[in-house]
Amino acid sequence: MPFAAEHDVPIPYMQRTRDYYERLGFPPYRWAHFAAVPFTPLARPLAHTRLALITTAAPFQPGVGDQGPGARYNAAAKFYQVYSDSTETVPDVRISHVGYDRIHTTAEDPRTWFPLAALQALVKQGRLGALTPRFHGAPTNRSHRVTIETDAPELLRRCREDGAEAALLVPT
Amino acid sequence: MSLTARHLEANGLPTVIMGCAKDIVEYCGVPRFLFSDFPLGNSAGRPFDPDSQALTLELALRVLETAPAARTTVQSPLRWRDDAAWKLDFSNLDRMTPEQIAERRREFDEIKAIARAKRESGA
Numbered sequence: 001m002p003f004a005a006e007h008d009v010p011i012p013y014m015q016r017t018r019d020y021y022e023r024l025g026f027p028p029y030r031w032a033h034f035a036a037v038p039f040t041p042l043a044r045p046l047a048h049t050r051l052a053l054i055t056t057a058a059p060f061q062p063g064v065g066d067q068g069p070g071a072r073y074n075a076a077a078k079f080y081q082v083y084s085d086s087t088e089t090v091p092d093v094r095i096s097h098v099g100y101d102r103i104h105t106t107a108e109d110p111r112t113w114f115p116l117a118a119l120q121a122l123v124k125q126g127r128l129g130a131l132t133p134r135f136h137g138a139p140t141n142r143s144h145r146v147t148i149e150t151d152a153p154e155l156l157r158r159c160r161e162d163g164a165e166a167a168l169l170v171p172t
Numbered sequence: 173m174s175l176t177a178r179h180l181e182a183n184g185l186p187t188v189i190m191g192c193a194k195d196i197v198e199y200c201g202v203p204r205f206l207f208s209d210f211p212l213g214n215s216a217g218r219p220f221d222p223d224s225q226a227l228t229l230e231l232a233l234r235v236l237e238t239a240p241a242a243r244t245t246v247q248s249p250l251r252w253r254d255d256a257a258w259k260l261d262f263s264n265l266d267r268m269t270p271e272q273i274a275e276r277r278r279e280f281d282e283i284k285a286i287a288r289a290k291r292e293s294g295a
Contacts, residue, residue: 008256008259010207013195013262014196015195016263024277025277031199032174032199032200033201036201037201037242039241040203042237046233056173075282100211100213101211101261104211104252104258105211111222112217114216115225119229138173138176141287148175152176152178155176155180156183159185167185168187168190168236169177171173172212
């Protein structure tokens with residue numbers, strides 16, 4: 001069996017972005033980095049667990065420009081505060097406000113970034129105990145401080161309010 | 173999102189992340205991570221491929237259930253396509269013309285200006 005191509009590895013996004021920023025003349029970006037990582041075991045089997053879904057997708061907002069498949073990066077569609085919506089239906093949430101791969105994906109199928117329908121199916125099948133009544137939207141700003149001091153505590157508060165026992169986070 | 177996972181976990185809520193940016197998530201350090209080696213935008217599976225989406229979610233849930241310790245990463249066995257050449261394109265300046273690079277610079281400034289105005293207006 002021949003070896004795989006040398007470039008057939010997970011994309012080195014940090015190096016790619018460093019080079020990109022440098023050539024464009026922007027200051028270097030510093031990614032969050034920690035030596036210690038917290039860990040909490042699941043308390044009960046998933047079939048008896050209430051799960052919260054957290055997404056970076058944004059609710060569709062009429063009037064702020066193209067948010068459809070293949071739209072160019074749309075900063076006007078960004079949101080800066082945590083939002084929540086019902087998990088009873090599947091709302092229209094988009095990803096035009098983030099830097100997804102616009103060469104190799106067109107953002108036509110929301111199920112590739114927002115697995116709410118698939119989670120609802122697993123609850124019906126009994127694989128998952130329940131979903132919390134709301135999913136939550138996490139802002140994608142570039143300030144670690146705002147994320148750590150404001151958004152993450154607010155998401156925790158909402159998860160607790162909903163009785164979440166675990167959380168699935170789906171960034172884009 | 174990695175920072176949020178860490179905060180929830182540190183406060184007693186088990187988490188799992190589904191994502192496509194392996195180096196960034198692992199550099200931050202998260203409890204559990206289901207990595208799909210797909211273009212950004214496809215954390216939950218391939219477009220219009222329900223089997224791929226179901227497998228991706230099932231793998232993430234198994235990681236949530238069975239991870240023995242923090243920094244557990246599982247890589248989905250699914251491939252975006254057989255030819256891995258797509259991985260060379262993302263933000264790769266060596267593959268852009270000077271005109272494209274100049275356009276990217278203008279776009280970046282415009283994005284920052286919109287984001288700043290929106291943040292300051294409290295939206």
